Amino acid sequence: MQKKYQIFISSTFLDLKSERQAAQKAILNLGHIPAGMEMFPASNTEQLTYIYKIIDDCDYYVLIIGGRYGSLSETGLSYTEMEFDYAKKRGIPILVFLHPDVAKIEFGKVDTEADQRQKLHDFRSKASSGRIVKDWEDAKGLEAAIITSLTSAFTEEPQTGWRRDTEEPDEKSLRKISNLQSLSDAHRRAAESAQNKLRGFEDLDRAEIDIKFLGNDIPHVLQFSGRRILKQILPLLRNGLTKIDLDKSLAELIEHTTNDMMGIECPIEVSRSTLEDVFMFLEAFDIATGDTYEPWKLKEEKKDLMKAVFIPNSSLNPSSNYISDDEIPF
Known part of the structure; x- marks a missing residue:
């Protein structure tokens, strides 16, 4: 046998x-x-x-x-x-x-x-x-x-x-x-x-999100931790995050990342599926609420996230949607 x-x-x-x-x-x-x-x-x-x-x-x-x-x-x-x-x-x-x-x-x-x-x-x-x-x-x-x-x-x-x-x-x-x-x-x-x-804040680093985009009409994928994505979009979640806001914010994150890593600057087009993935991430971690017609907003009981992964607004660059690692200490 x-x-x-x-x-x-x-x-x-x-x-x-x-x-x-x-x-x-x-x-x-x-x-x-x-x-x-x-x-x-x-x-x-x-x-x-x-x-x-x-x-x-x-x-x-x-x-x-x-x-x-x-x-x-x-x-x-x-x-x-x-x-x-x-x-x-x-x-x-x-x-x-x-x-x-x-x-x-x-x-x-x-x-x-x-x-x-x-x-x-x-x-x-x-x-x-x-x-x-x-x-x-x-x-x-x-x-x-x-x-x-x-x-x-x-x-x-x-x-x-x-x-x-x-x-x-x-x-x-x-x-x-x-x-x-x-x-x-x-x-x-x-x-x-x-x-x-994974629903705890301490595990945001282990949640990985694939950010798909076109650069010079060539498809690419970058992977960021949930914590890094949250760093980028948290300022917008306070007042309401729309798909347009998310698109712009992720595009700036990608532009800075690709430029820092490869010295490449090119127009960025974030895929629609990526935007949906980020909204699903916010929902899965119970961080924010929203839908197709209403902007996504940080849940009231999650305000302690501001202390956990963000610093006062005054220290940020008001002319850019990009939030650098140096501006947010971890």
């Missing part, structure tokens, strides 16, 4: 969604079981502990590295690197897939801060040390590389796996069965916990 292997997929989350789907497809096509936190990425210690339990029950560990290092834990390491360290400590066979040239990765899916880029460089070196690494440049190529690598691993490093059998299951198999039976409930509880925490 053929074994079924459980294979953990580790990577940063939002920037590698299509690549994670390709990895899942590759594993399923081989007839095995993909595992990973698709319901929510690792973002705090409680969830990381749960992820460790999932890794414990996996036979192989697949690491995909693109252009981002990932969210940092209190230790200063990314959650992805902590997953890697744990899998290595547990002696689980690790297969690493690296994008060969970060400079060629789509703009908006790479780290822009020097310290994050250095951490990514160090992690790439660490993950590559002492093992064969496969390159990938797109989701299709990644899928093929994973199929080839896993097929070899199954032969060269066979693991316990899962097997339908009439024999009495051993202790490890019983534990796997028990974990599978409780997986749905555990996912639901963890997702509910994550959602509740």
